[in-house]
Amino acid sequence: MTKVAKKGKIAILKEICKGCGLCVDVCSQGILGLGDEMNSKGYYFSRINSEKNCTGCAVCAEMCPDLAIEVWRKSNISGNSRK
Amino acid sequence: MLKKVFIKGNEAIARAAVDAGCRYYFGYPITPQSDIPEYLSKVLPKLGGEFIQAESEIASINMLMGASAAGARSMTSSSGPGISLKQEGLSYMAGSELPGVVVNVARCGPGLGGIAPSQAEYFQATKGGGHGDYRLIVLAPESGQEMYDLTFKAFDLADKYRNPAMILADGMLGQMKEPVLLQPPRKMDLPDKDWVLSGAKGRPQNIIKSLYLGDKELERHTWQLWEKYQRMKKEDVMFEAREIKDARLIIAAFGSCARIAKSTLRQARAEGLKVGLIRPITLFPFPEEIFRQASIDTKMFLTIEMNTGQMVEDVRLSVSPGTVVYFYGRPPGAGSLPSPDEILREIKKVYEPSSE
Amino acid sequence: MKKVFERPKSLKDTPSHFCPGCHSGLIHRLVAEAIDYFKIQERTIGVASVGCSVFLYNYLDVDVIEAPHGRAPAVCTGIKRVRKQNIVFTIQGDGDLAAIGTSEIIHTANRGENITVIFINNAVYGMTGGQMAPTTLLGQRTTTSPYGRDVQQEGYPVRMVELLSGLEGSAFIARAAVNKPANLMKAKKLIRRAFEMQINNMGFSMVEVLSACPTNWGLKPLEANRRVEEEMIPCFPLGVFKEKIQGSEDSRG
Numbered sequence: 001m002t003k004v005a006k007k008g009k010i011a012i013l014k015e016i017c018k019g020c021g022l023c024v025d026v027c028s029q030g031i032l033g034l035g036d037e038m039n040s041k042g043y044y045f046s047r048i049n050s051e052k053n054c055t056g057c058a059v060c061a062e063m064c065p066d067l068a069i070e071v072w073r074k075s076n077i078s079g080n081s082r083k
Numbered sequence: 084m085l086k087k088v089f090i091k092g093n094e095a096i097a098r099a100a101v102d103a104g105c106r107y108y109f110g111y112p113i114t115p116q117s118d119i120p121e122y123l124s125k126v127l128p129k130l131g132g133e134f135i136q137a138e139s140e141i142a143s144i145n146m147l148m149g150a151s152a153a154g155a156r157s158m159t160s161s162s163g164p165g166i167s168l169k170q171e172g173l174s175y176m177a178g179s180e181l182p183g184v185v186v187n188v189a190r191c192g193p194g195l196g197g198i199a200p201s202q203a204e205y206f207q208a209t210k211g212g213g214h215g216d217y218r219l220i221v222l223a224p225e226s227g228q229e230m231y232d233l234t235f236k237a238f239d240l241a242d243k244y245r246n247p248a249m250i251l252a253d254g255m256l257g258q259m260k261e262p263v264l265l266q267p268p269r270k271m272d273l274p275d276k277d278w279v280l281s282g283a284k285g286r287p288q289n290i291i292k293s294l295y296l297g298d299k300e301l302e303r304h305t306w307q308l309w310e311k312y313q314r315m316k317k318e319d320v321m322f323e324a325r326e327i328k329d330a331r332l333i334i335a336a337f338g339s340c341a342r343i344a345k346s347t348l349r350q351a352r353a354e355g356l357k358v359g360l361i362r363p364i365t366l367f368p369f370p371e372e373i374f375r376q377a378s379i380d381t382k383m384f385l386t387i388e389m390n391t392g393q394m395v396e397d398v399r400l401s402v403s404p405g406t407v408v409y410f411y412g413r414p415p416g417a418g419s420l421p422s423p424d425e426i427l428r429e430i431k432k433v434y435e436p437s438s439e
Numbered sequence: 440m441k442k443v444f445e446r447p448k449s450l451k452d453t454p455s456h457f458c459p460g461c462h463s464g465l466i467h468r469l470v471a472e473a474i475d476y477f478k479i480q481e482r483t484i485g486v487a488s489v490g491c492s493v494f495l496y497n498y499l500d501v502d503v504i505e506a507p508h509g510r511a512p513a514v515c516t517g518i519k520r521v522r523k524q525n526i527v528f529t530i531q532g533d534g535d536l537a538a539i540g541t542s543e544i545i546h547t548a549n550r551g552e553n554i555t556v557i558f559i560n561n562a563v564y565g566m567t568g569g570q571m572a573p574t575t576l577l578g579q580r581t582t583t584s585p586y587g588r589d590v591q592q593e594g595y596p597v598r599m600v601e602l603l604s605g606l607e608g609s610a611f612i613a614r615a616a617v618n619k620p621a622n623l624m625k626a627k628k629l630i631r632r633a634f635e636m637q638i639n640n641m642g643f644s645m646v647e648v649l650s651a652c653p654t655n656w657g658l659k660p661l662e663a664n665r666r667v668e669e670e671m672i673p674c675f676p677l678g679v680f681k682e683k684i685q686g687s688e689d690s691r692g
Contacts, residue, residue, distance in 0.1 A: 009440060020460035020653075020660035026620055043459065059620050061444035065464035066455060072440035107521060133520040137513070138546035145510035145543070149486070149517020152504045153525075157517070175507045280502040280518060282482035282525050290496045292487070292505040 008056020008073040010048065016068035017045035023060035023069060029053040032060060086265045092230040093118035093257040096186055096250065097126070099234035100158050102267045105184070106132030107157035109146035111139060111165060114198045115254035116188035119160045140165040144172030144185070151176070151183040152291050154279030156238055160186035162254075163196060166204065166212075173247055174213030177308070178293030180278075182241035184234065185219075186250040188257035191415040200253035200339055201415030205393035208251045209367040216305050218312050220248035221366040222321075223337040227261030232268055233364070239271040240319060244311055245278075251366060253389070255339045255420070312368070321364035322373055326352065330359030332383040332434050334426070335374070335398045335408075337363050340387050346423035347430070356434055366394070374401035383433060384408040387426055389415045409433050447471035449480040451500050456491075460660025462650035463491055465617045466559055466626075467498050469648075470530065473631045474501070477638060479526045484518055486511045486529040488536075491565040495530060509540025512547035515554040526637055528555040534564045537573040537597045544603070551608035551642035555633045558599060558645055561652040562671065569655030573597040576670055581655070596674055600647045604681035610642035612681040616649040618667040622677070629679070641683055649675055 017039065023046055024032045031054055035047035046068070048054075056073025090098070097119045100108070108127055110120040124134045133150075137143035143159045150157040161169060166187045176183055189204050191197040208221045220240045222233040230252060237248040280289055295301035323341075325348060327333055336344045341362040351358040361377060363370050378384065382405060386395035395410045402408060411429040413419045446452060450471035457463045474480050480501060487495035489508035496503035506514040511529040519527045536544050536558050544556070563581055564570040571584040574596045578587040588596075604612040611633055615626035626648055633644035649671045651663035658666060 008443075016454055018459035022460060022660060022664065025661055025664070056440075056443055058444040062623060063465070063620060065457060065461060065468075067446050067450075067464075067468065069444070070442065071444040073443045075441045107517070109517065135516070135520070135550075138542055141510065142513040142516075142543050142546065145507065145513035146517035146520075148506070148510075149504070149514035149519075150521045151517070152514070153484075153518045153521035155521040157521075171507055172510070175505075179505065280484045280504055280525075281522065282484060283500070283502050284481035288496065288500055289502045291503070292496065294493060294505055 008054040008071065009051065010054055010060065010072070011070045012046050012048065013068045013070070014039050014045040015041070016066050017043060018066055019043040019045050020065065021046070022063045022065065026059050026063045028057070028059070029055060087262050088265060089260055089262050090227065091118055091258060091260050092227045092252065093188060094122050095227045095230040095263045096160070096234045096252075097122035098265060099231040100184070100238070101126055101130070102265065103156065103235045103238040105156040105158050105238060106130055107150040107155050108132070109135045109137050109143035109150070109157070109159050111137055111143050111161065113162045113165045115190060115257050116160050116162050116186065118257070119186065140168035141171065144169040147183045148172055148176050148181055151181045152280050154276050154281060156242070158184040158186065160188065162188050163190045163192045163201070163204065166207070170207070170213035173219065174215050174217065175293055176247045177217035177219065178215060179291050180245040181247070181291065182245055183247045184237045184241055184250070185247055186234070187252065189251065189253045197416050198254055199415055199417045200255035200389060200420065202253065202338060202340060202389040203393070203415055204251065205366065205388070205390065208249055209369070209397075217308055218367050220244065220246055220315060221251050222248065223251045223364060223366050224256060225338050225342045225362065226256070227259065227263045230256060231263050231265065235268055239273065242273045243271055244315060246311065251338065253339050316368040316371070319365065320368050320370045320372070322370035323362040323364060324373060324377070325360040327359035327361060327377050327381065329357055330381050331357040332385060332430060333359040333361055333377055333381050334385050334387060335361050335363070335394070336387040337366060337394060340389055340421065343421060343423055344387055344426055347426040350423060350427050351430060356430065358430060363394070369397045369401065371401040374398060375403055378402035378406040382406050385430060385433065386410050387421065388412045389420070447475045449474040449500050451498055453497050455498060456494060458654040460651060460653040460663055462561070462617050462648070463559060465623065466530070466557060466648050466650065469617075469627050469630045470528070470557055471499060472627065473634045476631055477634055479634070479638070482524065483526040483528065484522070486514050486518070486527065488529055488531040490532040490535050492530045492532050492535070492559065493566070509535050509538070510543055511535065512540065512543040512552070512554070512556065516547055516550070516552050519552060519554050526555070526634065528557065528634070530557045530559060532565065533558070533560045533562065533572045533574040537599050544599070545606070548603045548643045548645070549606045549608040551610065553637055553640055553642055555637045556645040557630065557633070558647040559650045560647050560675065561650040562596070563652050563655045565652050565655055574675070576674055598675060600645070600675070600680050603645060608643055609645070609681055610683040611636040611644035613679040614647040614649070614675060614677050616667055616672060616677055618649070618651065618664040625677070639685055641685060647675070
């Protein structure tokens with residue numbers, strides 16, 4: 001489920017995700033959406049719709065109350081740093 | 084460095100706390116115990132300790148909880164209404180297995196009651212007091228000297244069992260001046276406090292809590308507490324017994340009442356009445372065994388209390404079958420301290436010459 | 440590619456018990472990030488309060504004690520007075536801090552206790568099932584204000600930040616929100632600053648963080664976030680309300 005994009009990539013930890021959708025709302029590229037698949041706790045977890053536009057800005061991960069998103073970014077690209 | 088000083092019972096408690104290594108005190112003013120915070124507010128800061136006059140009795144017991152969790156010997160003191168407010172914290176401390184010393188220089192209730200000496204907090208002190216199935220270690224001094232000695236002991240017992248310990252005194256003992264020998268008793272061998280909160284450096288985190296939600300977790304925890312209370316009953320019961328071997332009647336009394344009853348005992352013996360006395364010093368653990376043994380031969384007991392009958396229930400539960408336990412009580416209030424003559428009259432009411 | 444977002448070291452890898460869309464998880468993470476930032480994990484002591492915040496020890500990998508309801512600031516006081524080198528903090532909810540524990544928080548702030556309080560305000564009693572809180576908004580329906588909070592009946596929402604910043608003992612008092620990325624980044628800085636105040640011995644620091652409670656508000660997470668923006672922030676304005684400057688006359692640092 002980990003998808004490599006040009007600038008950044010993310011992975012959703014589907015068993016941790018509670019499907020609140022806060023990440024979907026904040027993604028400037030609109031690459032996230034709530035799926036129709038349920039995890040073992042019964043949540044419709046977030047999924048990546050179009051990974052190729054991911055900038056690796058990590059805003060989705062920052063907003064995730066459950067630390068269910070991992071983010072990678074190409075090191076030469078300056079994005080929205082957490083610092 | 085042994086020193087005999089002429090001091091109030093309250094000061095004896097404060098000095099014992101300092102000698103026992105207590106450097107943290109949290110309290111709130113209330114008569115008749117305010118000498119304790121007054122003394123400690125002078126002394127503790129000079130010893131590198133801390134004195135806080137808290138905003139309430141509730142805050143002070145919770146500060147005690149924090150200081151104790153941080154590993155320090157610490158104390159709070161109060162009286163009746165204030166002790167009621169501390170019950171929440173005491174329940175949490177017992178559930179979280181935290182040591183700490185709480186002094187109750189009891190006054191009258193219910194409600195605002197009065198400031199005269201009282202023994203009406205026997206139930207509250209020995210049966211839990213707050214919510215949940217727990218006990219405090221309860222020590223009942225009868226003199227200035229015991230205010231000193233038992234306070235010292237309370238710190239040791241609290242640490243030994245990781246359980247709050249209470250000194251149950253009263254306004255008479257707190258305000259009366261007596262000679263007190265400031266000789267710290269031998270300290271117990273105590274286990275290391277490896278459970279304290281000090282920052283999890285080089286070890287897993289320490290957690291101090293009383294919430295157990297897992298299946299059967301709380302039941303297990305409560306039985307563990309129970310086992311601790313059973314161990315107290317085996318190892319740390321304290322009492323004084325006087326002239327019980329040939330006694331036809333044994334007086335049961337604690338604290339101030341026991342002290343008064345000792346005068347009665349002398350008078351009774353002088354008149355040829357075979358009277359003895361058992362004075363529980365630990366109200367919890369209650370000295371059940373001495374009552375059981377003594378009542379094999381002595382079938383008449385008279386419990387004297389400054390209330391309408393509280394400890395008498397434990398005496399009745401402890402004595403052997405066929406023993407009659409009489410009760411004489413004076414509910415606390417101004418002018419209601421029983422006199423030795425009064426107790427003697429009560430003895431004579433029930434005492435019949437033996438058939439020998 | 441380089442990993443650019445990681446779990447703070449002092450935050451345990453445990454799934455939280457918080458409901459979907461609840462901000463508590465975020466706020467716990469921000470606290471952990473501050474602890475990591477200052478490298479104080481090994482000398483930090485947490486005090487858990489009563490409410491949804493009670494499982495602090497399941498999430499923060501530091502020494503923790505559970506306090507009775509509302510009493511966390513008093514427990515913090517006891518710990519800090521014994522261990523002045525340790526960093527002592529608590530996370531309290533609005534029922535805990537602004538109702539049953541009002542006395543403790545006011546006097547702890549007034550004494551200038553050198554501790555840090557993170558105050559999660561979600562305008563409702565979460566753990567007990569959505570009853571009215573002291574910070575419940577006017578008109579807000581809860582399980583004990585079924586017709587909406589009414590001034591005549593229940594009075595106004597309590598603004599603790601404004602109240603505590605008026606006390607001379609408090610050193611740093613701020614209010615933040617985490618309902619959108621820009622607010623979250625500010626909240627992160629303010630929480631870090633609160634811990635910094637304690638590290639510098641400046642005295643009492645508190646950050647109130649507005650939080651959504653989708654479950655008890657009966658709203659979807661995104662709707663709840665909008666309520667934070669549209670209803671809570673106007674009632675509980677964000678910003679730094681009090682900040683003592685190090686070395687100034689009124690600071691202890």
